[in-house]
Amino acid sequence: MMMRRYSIGMALMLAMVLTLGGCKEGSDRRYDEGVSVELAQWRKETIGDLRYALRFSIPEQRSEAVEGEASIRFTLAQRQEVVLDFRESAERIHEVRVNGVVCDYAFANEHIIVPRRYTHKGDNCVEIAFTAGEQSLNRNEEYLYTLLVPDRARTVFPCFEQPNLKAEFTLELEVPEAWEAVSNTEVKTMQVEEGRKLITFKPTEPLSTYLFSFVAGKLQRAEYQDGERTIVAYHREVDERKVAQLEVIFEQVASSLHWLEEYTGIAYPFAKYSLIILPGFQYGGMEHTGATLYNDTRMFLSEYPTLDEELSRTELIAHETAHMWFGDYVTMAWFDDVWTKEVFANYFAARITEPLFPEVNHELNSIKNYTASALSEDRTAGTNAIRQQLDNLRNAGLIYGNIIYNKAPVMMNKLVEIMGEEAFREGIHEYLTTFAYGNATWDDLIAILDARSDEDLKAFSEVWVNRKGMPHIAFAEREGVLEIVQRDPLERSLVWPQRFAITFVGDGWERVEEVDLSVERVTMPIPEGTQLILPNTDGRGYGLFIPTVETMAWLLAHWHEVGDDTARQSLLMTLHENYQAGLLGAEAWLQALLEGLPSERNELVASTLCGYLGEPLREVGTAEVEALLWQWSEEHALASCRLQLMRSLIANARAPKTIAQLYAVWEQKSHPTLSERDYTNLAYELALHMPERHEAILDAQRARIVNPDRIREFDFVAQAVKPDTAVMDSVFAALLKAENRRIEPWAEKALTYLNHPLREEYAVKYIRPGLEAMQEVQRTGDIFFPKKWARALLRYHRSDEARREVEAFFAAHPDYPELLKSKILQSCEL
Secondary structure, three states: OOOOOOOHHHHHHHHHHHHHHHOOOOOOHHHOOOOEHHHHHHHHHHEEEEEEEEEEEOOOOOOOOOEEEEEEEEEEOOOOOEEEEOOOOHHHEEEEEEOOEEOOOEEEOOEEEEOHHHOOOEEEEEEEEEEOOOOOOOOOOOEEEOOOOOOOHHHOOOEOOOOOOOEEEEEEEEEEOOOEEEEOOOEEEEEEEOOEEEEEEOOOOOEOHHHOOEEEEOOEEEEEEEOOEEEEEEEOOOOHHHHOOHHHHHHHHHHHHHHHHHHHOOOOOOOOEEEEEEOOOOOOEEOOOOOEEEEHHHHOOOOOOOHHHHHHHHHHHHHHHHOOOEOOOEEEOOHHHHHHHHHHHHHHHHHHHHHHOOOOOHHHHHHHHHHHHHHHHHOOOOOOOOOOOOOEHHHHHHHOOHHHHHHHHHHHHHHHHHHOHHHHHHHHHHHHHHOOOEEEOHHHHHHHHHOOOOOOHHHHHHHHOOOOOOOEEEEEEEOOEEEEEEEOOOOOOOOOOEEEEEEEEEOOEEEEEEEEEOOOEEEEEOOOOOOEEEOOOOOOOOOEEEOOHHHHHHHHHHHHHOOOHHHHHHHHHHHHHHHHOOOOOHHHHHHHHHHHOOOOOOHHHHHHHHHHHHHHHHHHOOHHHHHHHHHHHHHOOOHHHHHHHHHHHHHHOOOHHHHHHHHHHHHHOOOOOOOHHHHHHHHHHHHHHOHHHHHHHHHHHHHHOOOHHHHHHHHHHHHHHOOOHHHHHHHHHHHOOHHHHOOHHHHHHHHHHHOOHHHHHHHHHHHHHHHHOHHHHHHHOOOOHHHHHHHHHHOOOOOHHHHHHHHHHHHHOOOOOHHHHHHHHHHOOO
């Protein structure tokens, strides 16, 4: 069907829109590219009772287009112009009918603009025939899936793309007969004819566009009965040992649902719960109601998983399930508050996980997961506030990061500590019931919680939520008095109110005291006979803790002698932050890690130790140190530590003897607990270290892989580890094209290997063009990919030449977008 041509009036209107979109101060931002806050506010005020009926015809061949039809019904408060969003070319719009009449519409700045004369006060219907955009269909040879967060529904079909215009969706899919299809609701009807399957799904509950989803392809199906509730899983795994893990996955989904129903007092608020486990999925998971997506490597673990990996899977399941209430049932009004759904998902994920792992120290796990991760971003020049300003939905993906996922739960724990658990729970129940199937802001929630507390939660929120950065908290002894001073490193005189424990240590005794650091400076008497003052021994404090000189010296040599696991983890993290701040040298830090490794018996602390090894190993590691780590990888009392030490050696070893040992392990497949993925990573590293053998290594490793999806991944990534610089340049040039970044985890891995430490000198040439591509990476990639791209590009560069490349890039772009600039600064350790 040919596209309806613009009339002369429409041409004039289009010119006016383009002019307005290019205006500066005082212009009408409603017609800007993306979805401006002004457009979203105007539509929220004028559009109601929104319903989508969507139809897609999906061919078996990925090279053929997906054709679609949309019937969009809504009410208007008055007769007016209507602006829909469609981030595709005009040629993909075949016809627009409004209230049964073929429409002369304008298409400009990613908007379909329907003139006022076609609309009515009250009920309206816009029908659009279109070719679906490819960007967010994630098409593979045998399956596809939509991933529409935060503003990608408009890349697939025309819509009103904003979270506070919730709608009922009905969906009809035409797919190849051999394919399964999954969406937010149950199948209503299914017909098969001439090798094609026509599936109609029941209407959804009110959903934001980013939560609408469907998956179609060659998938395996499994069911689990949880009382009267049936939970269904779809996957593509062929390893029966991994498929057997579905039983644990199902049980943890059911446990998460039960816990949330009991805590909130609200039954699961959607029609069904299905999960789809996919290879190459960009995130850990995505909380589409009735069609939650998961990454296969996070769900199907190796035969010998570490405790970290098991906890991570459970927390991921709990996180996505918590979103059904926090994010799906009640949704943020605008993506500046996207953190509100993520803070609840992570906060409750930790709570849900606790009874499933009763043997684990969950306070320790919390500071390891949330505090450490938040500090890793908060310490950088690219740090940001938990709540960030957002003028246009096209930039919403840049809001995401460790601050909203991990600093926000740290903040929430402090808020609950202030309020009390019971008052907090009552406030959460009121929040959910007040805004059920609707939208809310952080201000709405804090008003509910503030009414249940004697403390000034709004003032607390102003510092912890609305301001960026973290305090530096220094300890000093002055004539028998301990002075604790918090300083704002950004020189705004901010004070972060918080409580934490310190431990005074004497000869054969310890005394734990709580510090209420709600002001800039507090003092307390030092007990007589005190020899050491250990900071933040319960891990509740947040920031850079700078111990006294005497305590720092003791910690470097004796931190591992601290008996309490939580205190030992927290003190280890304190040393790490001082190393990152340049207050400890790499030699001293590496020695401190080596002092503690052989005696550590807590799996989570040992995991932290192994994770901290990489940076100082690359900086000051020696053959002797690698030999010691190899010995411990065979002899350590903890099996998980033995495995993690071997993984650390795979990633960081440089000594010829160690490389030869690793080659023997790979060649003979002799390690008792390495997985197929570990051996694949080892093969990549060996190809880099042994360029003369790279072809034989890669060919042999490819032959070992059985799963066809993983073979495709290997073929993609392996190109990046070949020693020929012409091949390297070709791979990098390919990655600059969006179509070659389609499966983002593969692209990220390839770019990381191109910038491997062994290639640092040569790979400096990639920095500038890689940074120049960042805006295109943001435009075409999913929410986490700009940061991952920047980190893959920069994380291993330490040279002055690399630093000059980054400085030259920013000098050439003085008005570079701040949100995107922060992703580069978060990734750059130059």
